[in-house]
Each structure stands twice: as C-alpha cells, then as structure tokens.
Amino acid sequence: MSNNTENNYEINIIHLYPDLLNLYGDKGNIACMQKRLEWRGIKANIHQCTNKDNDIDLKTADIIFVGGGSDREQEIVCGMLLEKKDEIKDYIEVGGVLVAVCGGYQLLGRYYQTAATKIEGLGILDIYTDAGDTRLIGNVVLESEMFSQPIVGFENHAGRTYIRDKHTPLGRVKYGNGNTGESGYEGVIYKNVIATYLHGPLLPKNPQLCDYILTCALKRKYPEFEGLTPLDNELENTANKYVANKYTKQI
Amino acid sequence: MRKLLAVWAAKLASVAGRIVGKKSSSTPGVLALKICPNLISLLKKNITKGVIVTCGTNGKTTTNNLLNTALQKCGYKTICNNLGANMIGGIATTFAQACNIFGTFKADYAVLEIDEASARRVFKHIKPDYMLITNLFRDQLDRYGEIDITVDFLNEAIDMTDRVKLILNGDDPLTAQFGEGREAYYFGISEQVLPQVDETKEGRFCAKCGEEQEYNYFHYSQLGDYYCPHCGNKRPNIDFPATKVDLSESMKFSVDGREIDVNYRGFYNIYNILAVYSALNVMGIDTSNFNSVLSGYRPQIGRMELIPLGGKPCILNLAKNPAGFNQAIQTVLLDKRKKDVIVAINDLANDGRDVSWLWDVDFDKFSGANLSTLTTTGIRLYDISLRFKYSDMKIDNITSDMKSALKKCVDNPESEVCYVLVNYTALYPTQTTMLGLQKELGSNEIVALDKVGGERNVK
Numbered sequence: 001m002s003n004n005t006e007n008n009y010e011i012n013i014i015h016l017y018p019d020l021l022n023l024y025g026d027k028g029n030i031a032c033m034q035k036r037l038e039w040r041g042i043k044a045n046i047h048q049c050t051n052k053d054n055d056i057d058l059k060t061a062d063i064i065f066v067g068g069g070s071d072r073e074q075e076i077v078c079g080m081l082l083e084k085k086d087e088i089k090d091y092i093e094v095g096g097v098l099v100a101v102c103g104g105y106q107l108l109g110r111y112y113q114t115a116a117t118k119i120e121g122l123g124i125l126d127i128y129t130d131a132g133d134t135r136l137i138g139n140v141v142l143e144s145e146m147f148s149q150p151i152v153g154f155e156n157h158a159g160r161t162y163i164r165d166k167h168t169p170l171g172r173v174k175y176g177n178g179n180t181g182e183s184g185y186e187g188v189i190y191k192n193v194i195a196t197y198l199h200g201p202l203l204p205k206n207p208q209l210c211d212y213i214l215t216c217a218l219k220r221k222y223p224e225f226e227g228l229t230p231l232d233n234e235l236e237n238t239a240n241k242y243v244a245n246k247y248t249k250q251i
Numbered sequence: 252m253r254k255l256l257a258v259w260a261a262k263l264a265s266v267a268g269r270i271v272g273k274k275s276s277s278t279p280g281v282l283a284l285k286i287c288p289n290l291i292s293l294l295k296k297n298i299t300k301g302v303i304v305t306c307g308t309n310g311k312t313t314t315n316n317l318l319n320t321a322l323q324k325c326g327y328k329t330i331c332n333n334l335g336a337n338m339i340g341g342i343a344t345t346f347a348q349a350c351n352i353f354g355t356f357k358a359d360y361a362v363l364e365i366d367e368a369s370a371r372r373v374f375k376h377i378k379p380d381y382m383l384i385t386n387l388f389r390d391q392l393d394r395y396g397e398i399d400i401t402v403d404f405l406n407e408a409i410d411m412t413d414r415v416k417l418i419l420n421g422d423d424p425l426t427a428q429f430g431e432g433r434e435a436y437y438f439g440i441s442e443q444v445l446p447q448v449d450e451t452k453e454g455r456f457c458a459k460c461g462e463e464q465e466y467n468y469f470h471y472s473q474l475g476d477y478y479c480p481h482c483g484n485k486r487p488n489i490d491f492p493a494t495k496v497d498l499s500e501s502m503k504f505s506v507d508g509r510e511i512d513v514n515y516r517g518f519y520n521i522y523n524i525l526a527v528y529s530a531l532n533v534m535g536i537d538t539s540n541f542n543s544v545l546s547g548y549r550p551q552i553g554r555m556e557l558i559p560l561g562g563k564p565c566i567l568n569l570a571k572n573p574a575g576f577n578q579a580i581q582t583v584l585l586d587k588r589k590k591d592v593i594v595a596i597n598d599l600a601n602d603g604r605d606v607s608w609l610w611d612v613d614f615d616k617f618s619g620a621n622l623s624t625l626t627t628t629g630i631r632l633y634d635i636s637l638r639f640k641y642s643d644m645k646i647d648n649i650t651s652d653m654k655s656a657l658k659k660c661v662d663n664p665e666s667e668v669c670y671v672l673v674n675y676t677a678l679y680p681t682q683t684t685m686l687g688l689q690k691e692l693g694s695n696e697i698v699a700l701d702k703v704g705g706e707r708n709v710k
Contacts, residue, residue, distance in 0.1 A: 019455070019463070023397070025610030031641045051463070070397045072461055138604060154605045200607030204637045235640055235649075239633035 009225075010043040011217055014061040017069075019050045020077050021103055024156070026067035028201025029099065032210050033063065040229045042218075051080060058087050061096065062217040068102025068199050071114070078107055078119055085122050092124055097192040097217045101202065105187070105195040106159050125190055126164040132181070134158070140178070140198055141248050142171030142186050147208040150174065152243035153198030155186075161197075163188055170196050175247040192216045205243065207236040254294070255354040257287035261347035276336040280343030291376035294346045300327070300359040302377060303530060306367050306405060307385030307426065309575050311337070313523045313554060314385055315364035318530055321544045325536055327359040338369040342377075367401050370408035378411065383418040383530050385522065387425040388472055388574040389608065398425065402458075405429060418530045420522060421489045422474040428458040430487060438529040440504075440521060441476075441492035443468035445581075459484040470518070471581075472574045491529040493521055498585075509538075513545045516555040517582045553678045555582065558685045561661045561692035565669040567685060569678045571602070573611040579672050580616050588667040589621055591660035595629035595653065595677040602675045606631045615642040623666035624648065626656045629677050653684050661692065 015030055030046060037044040049056045058064065069077065081088070092098055106112045109127035112119040121128075135158045142151040151171050160180040163169065169179070170187025178186035179197070187196035194213060196202065203210040211228055218225045264279035283290050295302070305315040312335045319331040332345040342363060349356040365373050367387075387401060402425065409415065409429060420426045421437030430437065447469065455473055457464045462481035469475025478485035497503040501514045504521055506528060513524065524545065531538050553569035570576040583592065594614075598606050617625065617639075626648040627636045636649050650656050660669040673681050 022611075024605070025607035028607065028610035028638075028641070031610070035641050035643070070399055072399060073456065076461060154607055156605065200605075201610045201634070201637070204641055205634070235633065235636055239637055242633050 008043075009041075009218060009222060010045065011037055011062045011214070011221070012045045012047065012060055013063045013065060014047045014049055014056065014058065016049050016064060016066045016104075017051055017077050017080070018048050018067065020073045021067040021069035023068045023070060023073075023102070024154075024200035026065070026101060026200055029067075029101070029203045030065060032201070032203035033065075033214060036207070036210055036231065037214060039231055051076070054080075058084065058091050058096075061091070062221050063213065064088075064091070064096065064098045066098070066100045066104030066107065068104060074103040074107070075119060077103070078121070081107060081122060082120065085124075088122060089124050092191060092193055095192050095220050097213060097220065098194070099213060100193065100195040102157060102197055102199045105197060106161060108193070108195055109161065112159060125188055125193065125195065126166055127161055127188060129159040129161045131158050132160050136177035136181050136197075138176055139243060139247050140176030140186065141174045141244050142176075142178075142198075143174050144171035146212065147206075149206070149208055149237065149240055150244045150248075151198070151202075151206050151209055152240055153196070153202045153205070154200065155197040156199065157197050166190075170194060192220070205236060205239045207231070207233045207240075253287040254290060257283040257290050258347045258350045258354045259352075260286055261344060262350075265344065265348065276332070276334045276344050277338060277340035278344075279340075280336075280345070280347060281340035283347050284340065284343050289376070290343055291346055291373075294350070294354075294356070295361070295377045297349075297356050298330070298358050298361045301380040301534065302361045302363065303381040303383065303534065304370070304373075304379040305362075305364045305383045305385065305526075306370055306408075307383075307420070308367070308388040308572065309578075310385045310519060310523045310526070311364045313520070314383065314526045315362060317523060317545075317548055318383075318527045319362040320548045321527060321531055321541070322360055322362060322536065324540065324544045324547070327536075328357060329360045329362050330356070330358045331362040332364060335364065337364045337366045339372050339376075342373055368404050371404055371411065374408050374411040378413060379415055381416050381418060381530060381534060382409065382412070383526055384420065384426045384429060385526055386420050386423045386472075386474065386574075388572055389611070402428070409433065416533055418526065418533050420474070420526070421487045422470060422476070422522075424458050424464065424473060424477050424484075424486075427487050435487075436490045436529060436533050437487045438491040438522075438525045439476075439486065439489040439493070440470055440474075440496060440525070441489055441494050442496065444496045444498070445470060445518065457482060457484050471578060474522075491525060491532065493525050496521065507532075509541070511542060511545065513542075515545075517578055519578045552682050553673070555579075556682075558682075558689060560657060560669070560685065560688055563661050563667070563669060565657070565660070565671060565685065567671045567673070567678075567682060569673055569675065571675050573608050576612040576614075576672070580613060580620075583670050583672075584616060584620050586668065586670075587621060589623050589665060591624045591626070591663055591666045591669040592617060592620070592622055593626040593628060593653075593656055593660065593669065593671045594635055595671070595673040595681060596627075596632065596635045597630045597674055597676045599630070599676045602677075606634045609635055609638045612638075614638055615644075618642070618644055623663055624660065626650065626660070628653055628656055629673070653681055654688060657685065657688055661688075 034044040106129045108125040109121045110123045112129045114131040137156045167188045167190045169185035261279035261283035316333045330349040417435040421439040457479035460482035464479040467476040493504045495505040503512045556567045568579050570579045624647040
C-alpha cells in the first residue's frame with residue numbers, strides 16, 4: 001500500500017467548456033474524481049476551461065473531461081475544438097487520460113451526420129455518428145471485463161455511433177441501447193480515452209470505473225505509483241447494485 | 252349523443268376513481284375522448300368570454316389556480332383544471348366535469364394550465380385568447396429531449412392560434428423570444444434583489460444568435476436583465492415591472508404604483524403573482540381588489556405547505572427540477588432555525604426517469620443551513636445520498652420509510668423545524684403520510700415559535 005500523502009501527488013483535471021457542455025449534471029463526474037483523489041490525500045486541481053479561456057495548455061492536464069450539450073451548444077464547441085485538434089490528438093497518443101461523455105464522445109469521431117448538416121469531428125477516434133429518428137433514452141447496465149461490478153448509468157442520445165475495429169467498446173449492453181441501439185455495445189476505450197453515452201453523474205455510481213481513470217492518470221504522471229488506497233465504497237456499491245438489479249437479473 | 256355519452260362516462264369514471272382513492276384526473280378525460288374525440292371543441296361554445304392558457308416549466312399550477320381564484324372573486328364563472336392534470340386527458344376531464352347531466356355548462360372563462368409538449372395537441376381542439384408563459388427551465392429532459400425542443404413545441408402551438416395575446420416573463424430570454432412579431436405583454440422584476448450567485452443557467456446563450464449573453468443583474472437561473480453584446484437582442488420593455496421588492500418579513504413589491512403584500516414564501520412567488528396581475532390587466536379585468544384575492548388564496552399542496560407534526564412545524568415543498576430545488580434551498584437558507592431536512596427523490600415516469608439533474612442542484616448549500624439532521628429517501632435514495640456524500644455532507648438517515656424518518660425529526664429535541672423537499676410523484680404519498688402522522692400525534696398547535704423567520708400562520 002502506498003502512502004499517497006507523503007508522495008505529494010497532484011492531479012490536474014481540465015474540464016473543457018463546462019459553460020457550454022453541461023447538459024446533464026456533468027459536475028457529478030468532476031466532483032467524483034476530485035473527492036476520490038482528495039479523500040486519499042492527493043491534491044486535485046480542477047480547471048474549468050470556458051470558451052473565453054483559449055490559451056489553455058492541454059499538456060498540463062492529467063485528465064481532460066468533455067461533457068454533453070444541446071446540438072446548438074455542441075456545434076459551437078466543435079468549432080472551438082477543431083482549432084485544438086492536433087494538441088488533443090498528441091495528448092491522447094502519448095497516453096493522456098480523456099473522459100468524454102455524450103456530445104463529447106461524438107466530437108472525438110470523424111463526423112456527426114444530422115438530417116440537415118454534417119458536423120466535422122476531431123477525427124481522433126475512428127468512429128462516426130449518424131442521427132437517428134428517435135432518441136435512445138433510459139437506464140443502462142453494462143458488463144465490462146475490466147471491472148468486477150457492472151457499469152450503470154443513463155443515456156439520452158439521438159446519435160448512433162459506429163465504432164471501427166481498432167477500438168474496444170467500454171462494455172457489453174445488458175440493459176439499454178448503447179452505441180447504436182443494435183450493436184450490443186456501449187462506448188469506446190482507446191489508449192487512455194474513455195468515451196461513453198452514459199451522461200452526467202456516471203462516476204459516483206461506478207467507483208471502479210472512476211478509480212480506473214484516476215489510476216491511469218497517476219501511473220502516467222508518477223511511474224513509481226503503486227496503486228490507490230481503498231476507500232469505503234459501501235454507498236457507491238449499493239447505488240450501483242440497485243440500478244443493476246432493478247434492470248437486469250443478477251449479473 | 253356521443254358527446255353526452257362521453258360526458259357521462261367521464262363523470263362515472265371520476266366517481267369510480269374517487270372510490271378507489273385515485274387522485275389522477277386525466278383518466279376520465281382520456282376515456283371521454285375515446286368515445287367522442289371532438290368533445291372539447293363541442294363544449295368550448297359554452298365559454299362566453301375567453302380562454303386563457305398557462306404554460307411554462309415552473310409555477311404553472313400556482314399561477315393558473317391563482318388566476319382562477321382572482322377571476323372568481325371578480326364574479327366570473329370559470330372552469331379550471333386546478334388539480335394540475337395538464338395534458339389533453341386532463342383538459343377533457345375538466346370540460347366533462349363542468350357539464351350538467353344534459354352535457355352542457357355556462358362559464359365566462361376557461362382557465363387552463365397546459366403541459367408545454369401537449370399545447371399543440373390541445374390547441375387542435377380549443378384555441379386560447381390569452382396565453383401566459385411563466386418560464387422555461389431544464390425539466391424532465393428524458394421526456395422532452397432538450398429545451399430547444401420545448402421551444403419548438405410552443406412555437407408550433409402559438410402558430411396554431413389566431414390573434415392570441417401573449418403574457419410573457421420578460422426576464423426569461425427563452426420565454427421572451429415567443430413575443431417576437433406577436434402581440435405580447437411582458438412582466439419582470441426590474442431591480443436587483445438577490446445576491447448574484449453562480450448557479451445553473453440554462454439559457455445563458457442568446458436565443459437569437461447563440462452567443463453568450465450578459466446581464467445587468469440576474470435573479471436566478473437565466474432570469475434577469477439580459478442583453479446579447481453580439482447581436483443586440485435584449486430583455487424587452489417590461490409592461491408590468493415589479494420594483495421595491497422586500498422579502499425581509501412577508502413578501503412585498505410594487506407594480507403600477509400598487510403595493511402587493513402577501514404572506515407567501517419563496518422569491519419565485521413574485522413571478523407567479525406578477526404573472527397573474529399582468530394577465531388580469533391584459534384581459535381587461537379590474538385589479539383593485541388584488542391584495543384581498545391574494546390573502547384569500549391558499550396555495551395548493553406541497554408549495555411550502557406547513558403541516559405541523561406533534562408541535563413541530565414541518566414544511567412540505569415540491570421541486571421538480573434544478574431551478575425549483577435551488578429556489579427551495581434558498582428559501583430554507585432564509586430560515587435561520589435549527590432544522591431537519593428530508594429529501595425524497597423518485598424516478599417514475601412523471602418525475603423523469605433520469606436523475607442526473609440532482610448534480611445540477613446546489614445541494615452543497617445545505618452545509619450552511621444550520622442543519623440538525625439530514626435524511627434521504629425516495630426510490631432513488633442512493634443517488635441523492637451520493638450527491639450529498641460527494642459534497643462532503645454527513646447523512647444521518649438513509650431510509651425508504653418516510654413515516655419513521657418524519658417521526659425521528661419530530662422527536663429530535665435539537666431541531667425547531669423540519670423541511671421535507673420532494674419531487675413530483677413523492678408529493679402525494681408524502682402529504683398523505685404527513686397528514687396521517689398529524690392525526691396520530693394529535694395536537695396541531697406549534698409549540699415553539701421562533702422569532703426569526705418563524706411561522707406565523709398557525710391554524
């Protein structure tokens with residue numbers, strides 16, 4: 001067991017455009033990462049990067065978070081992010097941790113095709129999204145080989161996201177729709193990128209996923225890092241189990 | 252003949268519903284519409300003076316019912332869906348209920364609150380002469396998709412009307428935009444009242460050009476004196492401005508040189524009262540007795556409703572979305588007494604299945620609310636508990652038993668007041684539990700009255 005306090009560890013979390021992409025309680029994910037670091041004595045610096053904050057140096061980030069927004073707001077963000085495309089790509093290719101939710105997930109792909117327009121994405125992930133006629137809305141339960149507990153959350157998206165071969169999905173859909181409603185898979189994991197349609201307070205109910213993200217960031221920054229101190233996850237696990245059991249038979 | 256059958260069926264269904272103790276008032280109307288699909292348009296000729304419709308995310312029911320009370324006090328005969336069933340079925344129920352056994356009725360006004368997404372369906376049957384829109388906030392997103400969709404729905408509905416007079420919240424950029432190119436009257440609070448805190452602002456982006464707008468001052472959420480530096484869109488000229496707002500004792504403000512003074516709680520009630528005042532004026536109704544209308548009006552259940560339990564004041568409040576909850580929290584913060592807080596969160600269809608909005612509520616502020624105990628309950632009790640845990644707040648009781656939770660608060664010698672904040676489907680069961688417990692515990696008299704922010708309207 002490492003003693004994190006002694007190591008004076010410090011993690012910089014950059015929340016991209018919370019003023020624009022903040023549709024479904026994305027704050028919950030930031031608060032969860034922050035608290036789970038702080039409760040272990042690791043300093044968490046949260047930088048809210050707004051649309052006025054153009055000089056931000058993404059290289060200083062240990063975790064980048066991109067949330068979801070309405071179509072209108074997403075288009076604005078897309079324009080701004082295209083200017084940072086290379087910077088984000090470099091960050092990801094060298095193992096930078098990035099968590100993208102909903103609109104943020106779609107933005108990482110090649111494009112988002114709606115009935116009216118084709119919004120160009122960052123093309124960092126080999127995925128693309130077509131708008132469907134209906135919204136895929138509801139609770140979701142995923143099974144992932146990386147975690148012993150299911151991933152539970154809520155989705156609300158019109159986009160159908162198709163992922164190409166080189167990317168692994170985040171999980172197999174046990175309940176809900178996922179990437180396309182038909183593929184049986186949800187989200188993407190690529191290097192240290194985690195992208196998903198499960199929006200808002202995803203991490204509080206999925207402590208294993210949150211700790212995985214934190215571990216990736218800490219390992220990358222501090223090669224000697226030995227692992228996170230365990231926390232009391234009773235409430236988190238109960239909340240997770242409640243959703244999982246309600247929508248699926250015991251996994 | 253079909254009309255008569257439909258009316259009778261609806262009446263029978265209502266009676267049956269009451270016998271089995273169901274409070275839903277939309278089912279009889281749904282049944283009536285199955286028998287006679289054009290029931291509402293057949294019955295609308297019984298309304299002689301006009302139809303006024305209220306839409307908007309928050310304050311709809313309060314505004315609609317207060318407007319109804321005001322019209323009745325002025326001697327008008329009205330029909331009103333005052334139980335809050337506001338989709339097409341609820342409207343049909345209201346019309347059928349108003350009928351005598353011959354399937355007809357006489358009324359001066361129909362006073363209807365209508366769900367934003369249902370307005371375009373209802374307007375196929377009955378077109379309003381006046382339409383009041385209170386505000387638009389993020390609400391039940393999994394039902395509506397996004398707020399932009401709600402705007403589209405309402406625009407579509409308004410376009411179906413002929414020569415409707417709009418009464419709009421001019422402080423809300425999302426609502427004020429409906430007035431563009433239409434006959435519209437605006438109400439608003441025309442001075443800075445509250446501290447300028449940062450909270451969820453849904454409509455911060457200009458409804459016209461999408462750029463970020465700025466504020467000379469704002470009240471809460473996106474409401475305030477806004478302007479867009481980019482395209483020049485700004486808060487419209489306010490026809491009914493509230494000024495001289497004073498919330499220190501009761502609630503006071505001035506409009507048209509008239510002082511309004513009521514024993515209501517919650518800043519948002521200024522908007523509700525102002526909306527009604529504006530609507531009455533636009534309708535050409537005499538408002539000289541407005542203060543007496545207000546003092547005689549009892550807000551419907553769960554709007555900061557005082558239910559004393561065993562000598563302790565317990566206050567039940569419904570909040571459905573971040574804006575509503577933030578307003579409730581602000582009201583709780585104004586009460587300086589030592590308090591228990593119970594928060595109940597459900598996720599049934601009428602609540603919205605998605606509970607992620609809990610993270611858009613400033614629950615952290617409870618840490619400065621002089622809490623004695625904090626209790627979480629409801630179907631999604633673990634989600635709300637996590638919300639508090641990640642604000643570093645201690646939860647004293649996580650339980651699915653509202654009655655035992657209430658009892659603990661009543662028995663808590665340390666607290667002077669108990670606030671019960673619930674979302675939509677938790678409201679009626681909670682009120683039933685509270686009233687049951689009130690009977691069980693006997694005395695309704697409040698024992699300890701506090702001077703600061705104390706409840707004065709003891710029954």
